Amino acid sequence: xxxxxFIILVLILAVIILSxxxxxxxxxxxxxxxxxxxxxIQKAKLxxxxxxxxxxxxxxxxxxxxxxxxxxxxxSENKKNFAISGQRPVAFxx
Amino acid sequence: MTWRHKFSLLAFxxxxxxxxxxxxxxxxxxxxxxxxxxQLQYGTxxxxxxxxxxxxxxxxxxLATNKISYQIFANPKEVKNKELTARSLSSLLxxxxxxxSAQLALDKxxxxxxxxIGIDTKNKIENLNLTxxxxxxxxxxxxxEASVAAHLLGFVGKDENGTDxxxxxxxxxxxxLLRGEEGIATQVKDALGRPILAKLSTATGGSNGKNLIxxxxxxxxxxxxxxxxxxxxxxxxxxxxxxVMNPKNGEILALASFPTFDPRDYASYTEELFRNTFISDLxxxxxxxxPIIMSSALDLKVVTPExxxxxxxxPISIGGFDIHTWNDKYYPNINMIETIQHxxxxxxxxxxxxxxxxxxxLYLDKFGIGKNTGIDLQxxxxxxxxxxxxxxQVDLATTAFGQGISITPIxxxxxxxxxxxxxxxxxPHVVRxxxxxxxxxxxxxxxxLVSPIKAETAKMMTEIMVNAVNKxxxxxxRLKGYRIAGKTGTASIPIAGHYDPNQTIASxxxxxxxxxxxxxxxxxxxxxTTSIYGAETAAPIFFDxxxxxxxxxxxxxxxx
Numbered sequence: 160x161x162x163x164x165f166i167i168l169v170l171i172l173a174v175i176i177l178s179x180x181x182x183x184x185x186x187x188x189x190x191x192x193x194x195x196x197x198x199x200i201q202k203a204k205l206x207x208x209x210x211x212x213x214x215x216x217x218x219x220x221x222x223x224x225x226x227x228x229x230x231x232x233x234x235s236e237n238k239k240n241f242a243i244s245g246q247r248p249v250a251f252x253x
Numbered sequence: 254m255t256w257r258h259k260f261s262l263l264a265f266x267x268x269x270x271x272x273x274x275x276x277x278x279x280x281x282x283x284x285x286x287x288x289x290x291x292q293l294q295y296g297t298x299x300x301x302x303x304x305x306x307x308x309x310x311x312x313x314x315x316l317a318t319n320k321i322s323y324q325i326f327a328n329p330k331e332v333k334n335k336e337l338t339a340r341s342l343s344s345l346l347x348x349x350x351x352x353x354s355a356q357l358a359l360d361k362x363x364x365x366x367x368x369x370i371g372i373d374t375k376n377k378i379e380n381l382n383l384t385x386x387x388x389x390x391x392x393x394x395x396x397x398e399a400s401v402a403a404h405l406l407g408f409v410g411k412d413e414n415g416t417d418x419x420x421x422x423x424x425x426x427x428x429x430l431l432r433g434e435e436g437i438a439t440q441v442k443d444a445l446g447r448p449i450l451a452k453l454s455t456a457t458g459g460s461n462g463k464n465l466i467x468x469x470x471x472x473x474x475x476x477x478x479x480x481x482x483x484x485x486x487x488x489x490x491x492x493x494x495x496x497v498m499n500p501k502n503g504e505i506l507a508l509a510s511f512p513t514f515d516p517r518d519y520a521s522y523t524e525e526l527f528r529n530t531f532i533s534d535l536x537x538x539x540x541x542x543x544p545i546i547m548s549s550a551l552d553l554k555v556v557t558p559e560x561x562x563x564x565x566x567x568p569i570s571i572g573g574f575d576i577h578t579w580n581d582k583y584y585p586n587i588n589m590i591e592t593i594q595h596x597x598x599x600x601x602x603x604x605x606x607x608x609x610x611x612x613x614x615l616y617l618d619k620f621g622i623g624k625n626t627g628i629d630l631q632x633x634x635x636x637x638x639x640x641x642x643x644x645x646q647v648d649l650a651t652t653a654f655g656q657g658i659s660i661t662p663i664x665x666x667x668x669x670x671x672x673x674x675x676x677x678x679x680x681p682h683v684v685r686x687x688x689x690x691x692x693x694x695x696x697x698x699x700x701x702l703v704s705p706i707k708a709e710t711a712k713m714m715t716e717i718m719v720n721a722v723n724k725x726x727x728x729x730x731r732l733k734g735y736r737i738a739g740k741t742g743t744a745s746i747p748i749a750g751h752y753d754p755n756q757t758i759a760s761x762x763x764x765x766x767x768x769x770x771x772x773x774x775x776x777x778x779x780x781x782t783t784s785i786y787g788a789e790t791a792a793p794i795f796f797d798x799x800x801x802x803x804x805x806x807x808x809x810x811x812x813x
Contacts (some may be wrong), residue, residue: 207321207390211372214320217397222475248399 301537303433304392306462306621308406308423310471311685316518319407320395323375323388325366329357331385333808338383342366345377369393396666400515402474404529405467405508405683407631408516421527423465423683426630430548433462464688468504468702468802473497476801477507479774484679484794485511487658490759490784494662495798500764502774503679511746532633536777537658539744540579541762542595542655544714545668547604549616552710555607558717560587562603572647575603579743593721598654605653607809610644613652619705620668621678627680627702628663628804636660656752662775665762670773671704672718673738673764678702719767727761727792733779734802734810738770739795741787746780756780759787761795771806774798 218224279287308317332338339354344368346353356364359737368391394409402506407422408427419428436459438481477495485493497507510530528534548554566585569576571646577597584591592600605613619622623638636659639648651657663681671678680700687695706714723729727741747751759781764773774795781790803810 203390207372210319210321213318214395214397217315217318217395221397221399222471223399226475226479247329 256530278674281513299458302391303437304461305394305409305433305458307464308431309464309466309688310474311467313466314397316396316398316402316469316471318395318397318466319392322369322371322391322393324368324391325370325378326373326384326387326389327357327364328362328387329359329364330362331355333384338386341381342378343382345374345375346370357535360633362449364599376455384497393688394516396516398471398475398515400513401478401510402469402507403513403516404510404527404531404696405469405474405630406516407477408514408519408527409600410519416639421631423630424474426629427465427684431462431465436460440561445464461688461690464687466694467509467683468499468506468685470506473780473802474507474509477798478509478800481509481794482511484776484778484790484797488778488790489517490532490778490780490790492779493794494779495774495794496531496662496666496779497772497774497802498666498670498681498799500673500679500770503667503670503681504685504699505681505683506772508683515701526710529630531627531633531662532630533661535634535636535661537743537744537747537756538655538660538665539758540655541665541669541742541760541775542658542660543593543596543601543653544615544672544718544740544762545617545622546601546653546713547589547717548672548706549612549620550608551589551713552610552706553612553618555612556589556604560666560715561588562592562597562600562601564606565597565599566594568600569599569650571602571650572645573696574647576650583644590717590720594725595739596654596721596726596731601653602650605649608653610649613643614638614641616705619678620671621662621702622658622660622668622703624664626663626667626681627700629683633663633721634661635664638664640757648812655742662777666773666775669762669764669775671706671774672711672714673770674711675702675708676706680704680735687734687791697736715767718763722763726786726788727796730788730793730796732803732810733797735765735799735803735808736762736767737765737796737799738750738767741792743787755785757785757787759785759790761787761791763795763799765799765803766808771808772802774802 254501286782304319307315307319308313325342327338329335334355335357339350339357342348343350343353344803348367351746353366357364378386379388396406403422405422407420407424409424410420412418417432419431424431459807464608467724480495481495482488494510495507496505498505508529508531512526517529547556551558563586563758565583565587567583576598579596582595583599584595584597587595587597588602590601590602591597592604608616617638623636625633625635627633648657667678667681670681678701680702682697682700684697689695715738719736721741722728722739723739723740727739731737740762742758744758744760745754746756747753747759752765757780759778760776762773762775764787768773776791776795776798778787778790778794784790
């Protein structure tokens with residue numbers, strides 16, 4: 160029986176190439192934990208900032224706050240309603 | 254076998270036994286402890302506290318949300334100058350120096366100093382560069398509209414394990430949805446404590462709480478509360494309530510009770526104030542109950558609007574009790590339209606006699622009297638309708654004008670809304686939709702319950718109530734140009750077997766515009782002092798709010 164030399168060679172080559180790639184990638188990302196750590200800190204900071212800004216926004220746009228400011232500025236409630244009815248036609252069609 | 258061989262064998266056996274016993278000690282007895290230490294070196298298991306869901310009004314504005322706060326803690330073994338640290342912290346946190354010093358004196362690695370501190374205080378403490386002091390970020394319930402809708406919302410307290418738990422109102426009723434589920438995440442780290450990229454943190458289980466989107470309209474809630482509060486002050490009342498509902502789908506647009514509490518500072522109020530009296534307190538509704546009995550009689554056709562009362566020329570004696578009208582004025586041969594217009598008790602006794610006990614009980618049941626309405630708020634109660642055998646003749650008569658029967662305000666609002674909605678009673682509800690964490694929305698559809706009366710009866714009753722507003726005792730306060738259906742109520746308060754002659758529960762219930770109601774509203778004023786009558790206290794508050802609501806709903810005045 161003829162030995163499958165070609166297949167064995169390909170497999171060995173594949174193992175060697177993959178091992179080199181793995182070593183290279185592992186080596187490259189080994190120090191990326193620092194970057195990840197920074198990104199996570201940045202994310203947490205932004206989330207905190209977002210929450211603080213939302214809190215300020217809700218406080219400023221609450222009706223309680225708006226009505227207080229409106230009162231300070233001299234606005235008062237309109238106690239009289241009126242409506243403008245539709246214009247009467249010049250002549251009714253008989 | 255020589256003695257040397259035997260000795261060597263025994264020596265090896267002994268050594269193996271030692272090794273095996275040591276392995277047993279490590280792998281069985283100390284296994285969990287060592288595993289935990291190993292995990293600590295490998296990574297950190299973090300308990301993920303879910304963010305509690307928001308409660309938003311119909312315009313997507315949060316009435317209850319979360320704000321960031323911090324828990325400050327100390328590692329007493331790392332604190333260098335304990336006296337200086339205690340003094341600095343106590344002045345910034347407004348705590349006793351002694352209590353901070355006592356915490357720092359403990360022989361522990363971690364001691365809590367204070368929870369719920371704001372970002373500004375945290376920054377000030379950080380700028381002091383104190384050693385051994387740290388912060389944990391946490392969320393605290395935040396109410397942008399302060400105490401608005403406090404009874405609707407309830408509050409978030411702690412359970413027996415110290416975890417957040419909702420009490421009363423929506424926080425209580427929807428606690429499981431709002432609180433979410435705790436999760437655990439593992440962050441794998443290298444020897445220097447930095448996260449390893451190839452081994453990302455994995456979270457198991459856990460989800461944030463879901464948001465509730467209410468049918469409550471922020472503007473209506475705000476103005477109803479403001480105007481009710483002003484009314485209570487103006488009429489020198491002990492308290493009051495307002496409920497506004499869309500009769501077509503049962504959506505609650507506003508609900509408030511006074512006195513109230515501030516959910517931010519719930520611990521400084523008595524427990525009595527947490528109860529939402531609109532759904533949890535029973536009261537005798539008085540004349541606001543008359544439309545329910547009258548529409549039942551009209552529906553059965555035992556009376557028509559033109560039927561004349563044959564017993565209304567003076568007080569009526571039933572079972573040893575004399576029944577009078579509220580002002581001791583009597584109108585012989587009064588018809589059913591005028592009976593409601595003048596709020597005539599004798600006319601209602603006539604109606605109850607025509608209706609009979611069996612049919613009264615049947616219709617009260619269909620109107621939902623004596624049953625929970627099913628509103629999605631914690632703490633709803635209902636009165637109990639007596640068994641048929643326990644009704645006396647006088648009970649039937651007094652029930653017709655709303656005395657001797659106890660109901661909750663939400664029961665009355667729900668019953669009257671069926672008149673406004675062409676005879677169909679809808680289940681009242683506060684939550685319109687639930688928003689999941691991924692932003693998807695699950696709508697809660699309106700739920701029709703029962704049709705206590707026919708559509709034509711509802712129309713007839715509406716016209717009778719419009720007439721009562723235009724010509725009745727509260728006509729002075731009505732809004733000209735609008736067709737509003739309504740009824741006043743002045744109910745005496747039962748005290749120790751008799752009715753208090755000087756104190757009343759004044760109320761007004763109605764809906765507008767009569768032909769296509771946008772809202773049904775109930776106002777209750779508890780023990781007003783300037784006047785005991787609903788027509789002079791609750792009615793003006795009702796029309797004051799109604800004017801704003803009609804403008805808000807863009808309903809223009811037309812010809813009456």
